[in-house]
Amino acid sequence: MLAVIAQEGFVPNPAARALVTRRTHAIGVVIPLAPLTFFEDTFYFPTLLQGISRMTTEHDHAMMLWLVQSEEEHQTFYRRIVTSRLMDGVIIASAASDEPLIDYFLNSGVPFVMVERPGSHIDQISFVSIDNETSACNAVSHLITLGRRRIGHITGNLGIADGVDRVRGYERALATAGLPVDQALIVEGNFSHSAGYLGTRQLVEQHVDAIFAANDITARGVLQALHETHIRVPDDIALIGFDDLPTASQLSPRLTTVCHPVQEKGQMAASILLDLIEDPGSGPHQVMLPTQLIVRESCGAVVL
Amino acid sequence: MLAVIAQEGFVPNPAARALVTRRTHAIGVVIPLAPLTFFEDTFYFPTLLQGISRMTTEHDHAMMLWLVQSEEEHQTFYRRIVTSRLMDGVIIASAASDEPLIDYFLNSGVPFVMVERPGSHIDQISFVSIDNETSACNAVSHLITLGRRRIGHITGNLGIADGVDRVRGYERALATAGLPVDQALIVEGNFSHSAGYLGTRQLVEQHVDAIFAANDITARGVLQALHETHIRVPDDIALIGFDDLPTASQLSPRLTTVCHPVQEKGQMAASILLDLIEDPGSGPHQVMLPTQLIVRESCGAVVL
DNA sequence: AGAGAATTTGAGAGCGCTCCCAAATAGAAA
DNA sequence: TTTCTATTTGGGAGCGCTCTCAAATTCTCT
Numbered sequence: 246m247l248a249v250i251a252q253e254g255f256v257p258n259p260a261a262r263a264l265v266t267r268r269t270h271a272i273g274v275v276i277p278l279a280p281l282t283f284f285e286d287t288f289y290f291p292t293l294l295q296g297i298s299r300m301t302t303e304h305d306h307a308m309m310l311w312l313v314q315s316e317e318e319h320q321t322f323y324r325r326i327v328t329s330r331l332m333d334g335v336i337i338a339s340a341a342s343d344e345p346l347i348d349y350f351l352n353s354g355v356p357f358v359m360v361e362r363p364g365s366h367i368d369q370i371s372f373v374s375i376d377n378e379t380s381a382c383n384a385v386s387h388l389i390t391l392g393r394r395r396i397g398h399i400t401g402n403l404g405i406a407d408g409v410d411r412v413r414g415y416e417r418a419l420a421t422a423g424l425p426v427d428q429a430l431i432v433e434g435n436f437s438h439s440a441g442y443l444g445t446r447q448l449v450e451q452h453v454d455a456i457f458a459a460n461d462i463t464a465r466g467v468l469q470a471l472h473e474t475h476i477r478v479p480d481d482i483a484l485i486g487f488d489d490l491p492t493a494s495q496l497s498p499r500l501t502t503v504c505h506p507v508q509e510k511g512q513m514a515a516s517i518l519l520d521l522i523e524d525p526g527s528g529p530h531q532v533m534l535p536t537q538l539i540v541r542e543s544c545g546a547v548v549l
Numbered sequence: 550m551l552a553v554i555a556q557e558g559f560v561p562n563p564a565a566r567a568l569v570t571r572r573t574h575a576i577g578v579v580i581p582l583a584p585l586t587f588f589e590d591t592f593y594f595p596t597l598l599q600g601i602s603r604m605t606t607e608h609d610h611a612m613m614l615w616l617v618q619s620e621e622e623h624q625t626f627y628r629r630i631v632t633s634r635l636m637d638g639v640i641i642a643s644a645a646s647d648e649p650l651i652d653y654f655l656n657s658g659v660p661f662v663m664v665e666r667p668g669s670h671i672d673q674i675s676f677v678s679i680d681n682e683t684s685a686c687n688a689v690s691h692l693i694t695l696g697r698r699r700i701g702h703i704t705g706n707l708g709i710a711d712g713v714d715r716v717r718g719y720e721r722a723l724a725t726a727g728l729p730v731d732q733a734l735i736v737e738g739n740f741s742h743s744a745g746y747l748g749t750r751q752l753v754e755q756h757v758d759a760i761f762a763a764n765d766i767t768a769r770g771v772l773q774a775l776h777e778t779h780i781r782v783p784d785d786i787a788l789i790g791f792d793d794l795p796t797a798s799q800l801s802p803r804l805t806t807v808c809h810p811v812q813e814k815g816q817m818a819a820s821i822l823l824d825l826i827e828d829p830g831s832g833p834h835q836v837m838l839p840t841q842l843i844v845r846e847s848c849g850a851v852v853l
Numbered sequence: 854a855g856a857g858a859a860t861t862t863g864a865g866a867g868c869g870c871t872c873c874c875a876a877a878t879a880g881a882a883a
Numbered sequence: 884t885t886t887c888t889a890t891t892t893g894g895g896a897g898c899g900c901t902c903t904c905a906a907a908t909t910c911t912c913t
Contacts, residue, residue, distance in 0.1 A: 265870055
């Protein structure tokens, strides 16, 4: 009899089912719009969403998207999810250490996963990230291997773990090679194009022979600044970025950068969240995804 | 008594409410991943989603995102929405004329709105778009005003209304100015970077003095190609793009382009959909948003 | 103060499903 | 064939709301 039902194409009413099972089969994705990233690195979120979407559709879940702007919207959102149980769990796609949602969620009992390492309560929170420090270290080590000695770094947002970790990686690479860490060669940025553009001036004055930019957007700013001042890349100054944006290979010279598996991050976050929904007791899951240095022209390595 | 309830912070269970009201207070956004656009023009969808999100949160609705890849996923999606009434309505963010979902939806009774002009059934479908033809015409007219006479065009995807309409606008501008339309100056592209890069070669051979690219991504490809062959922009060849991506003003020279109000498009689409949900009888709503030519350096106009 | 209208309150049905338990059926062992 | 067990089937109850209708209350006017 139930075989007949299946054949007739019967689709149960999700609302009725949700009412009794207390499972909506929907997960939420919260993206705070505050971070510059949303507007500058437009590659990141679509790709992340794609990864999440892949996993959720595979597991027959819906994905609700919440682009929250203000603190007020954070509150509204929180009530929607926690009080009303609109969704079974949430992925928080924000790296801001002070993300106010974290506190809301921590003892709410609603499963959630963060993308990027959270700034606090690390031992209680499930998250997926990449090993920013090692990745950055590898990139800078590569520059050192190629003979560069005065390597500057334009940092990302230092209020975000990713930004801080990449600075650490940069310093570790220098230390490992026995090179001094000169604070004058570290310019604070914020993952933006203009940070790269502006920061380059300072680094040029310091006579650097290479720049490690905290991300590709920044690297693009660096490239533009160097270009305008007729400094050759990689001949005069070598450059390495971070993220491997699709445009990285379209720049001239083509940008050497660290591949950031954003889609995999999304998939993994969704996968962890689904596990957490299934079995809320299964402690925090924390995953670090591997990265890879993509060697192109801008670092000065000979590419065939 | 109900004043007390409101004060106590009571939030009704959405599932129970949906069960009886037959309204989930959720709308869907379907983005077919097939079009190149998703991967190349990563600015478009986040911005569109932001516009939609603004309107939906304002009206207390949730936004479900569906990134569908295969025909199979289209089917699954369709059943989810139509048969099961997971959502009250849908925004279809695809410009592909042959979008299979359209047929599914047309006589399903589920409210839907398209972003971009649909390829068929135009009289029955609600949509929001921009006047691509006039916008393109204005851009090309601007080049003519600046003294350019051999203006090439690298088209967008001609399977999409936007692409076709922009060619029409290009032709109309030439016709209006009494200039001949030379098919050798029209190179078929597909909104991609490589279309611009490759197409430029053909147009250079034709000794054009200006290029109108179907979008900014393509214009970026043009710029790179011209750059590599040491052709000066705008001195030798002037360039105008379309979309006004955030990076347009970061290129050198800064790109003259048509401002595409993507966020407004999203807001409008959501607004129309909410109207349609409220009153399904209120015939198709069709809105054309205005655009504006943003004059920068690449077209050769003197900018102060 | 009393009759009428307007408003508030309360009780009950029902939305479409899942879950549980009892009844019926099918299958396995004696 | 009979008995016991395993599986299927069917009939409630109930999830948390909204909606309707009747009863109770308040307000308005004569």
